[in-house]
Amino acid sequence: MKNIKVIETNIDVSEIFEQLNLYPEDWGSQKKLKKVGLKDPEKYITTVDVLQLIMGGVNNKNESAEDTEICIETPAYKNHTKIIQYLSRRFKKIYRCGFLALPVDEIVGAHIDEGTYYLTKDRYHLSIQGRYQYFVGNESIIVEPGTLFWFNNKLPHGTVNIGDEVRITFVFDVPQFEKNP
Numbered sequence: 001m002k003n004i005k006v007i008e009t010n011i012d013v014s015e016i017f018e019q020l021n022l023y024p025e026d027w028g029s030q031k032k033l034k035k036v037g038l039k040d041p042e043k044y045i046t047t048v049d050v051l052q053l054i055m056g057g058v059n060n061k062n063e064s065a066e067d068t069e070i071c072i073e074t075p076a077y078k079n080h081t082k083i084i085q086y087l088s089r090r091f092k093k094i095y096r097c098g099f100l101a102l103p104v105d106e107i108v109g110a111h112i113d114e115g116t117y118y119l120t121k122d123r124y125h126l127s128i129q130g131r132y133q134y135f136v137g138n139e140s141i142i143v144e145p146g147t148l149f150w151f152n153n154k155l156p157h158g159t160v161n162i163g164d165e166v167r168i169t170f171v172f173d174v175p176q177f178e179k180n181p
Helices: 014-022 073-080 081-090 115-122
Strands: 005-010 045-046 049-056 071-073 097-102 107-111 121-130 132-136 141-142 148-151 157-161 165-173
Touching: 005 049, 014 081, 014 121, 014 165, 049 073, 073 081, 115 121, 132 148
Parallel strands: none
Antiparallel strands: 005 148, 049 071, 049 097, 097 165, 107 157, 121 148, 121 165, 132 141, 132 157
């Protein structure tokens, strides 16, 4: 596969997961996104919840975080040392990052990460809990907990929770480097 590369499997993520459970208040309770134009406005396209550790920022209200290099540690950053320790053993620099939770049978539809911020970043997932299908373009993989993978986020990509529990993954960006996948 060209657009998805599994880096490592069977990573012990138990300490990361335990630390997540110590700080449930760090989750963002992101609101459900409503489909536009439906007769029944109570239908939703996703119920993804987010726990950001480093988020994008702007200098003024006319800017978009997708077009800036600004990265801001959230208050939750200090609570999640296990994931930061794991990443710093493997990567020299981490940019924007956070945990994403996707309920059973939910999807994140195909999308492209657009903006100048993404042009010089490579994106990875570290699966923490649950089983999911991840797709990029016409490629797809089944992801089990403890899997670290890179994917080309400049192509349409998305996921389906095919497991029987909430899927939790850690999504993070690193500088693009020729030795990255």
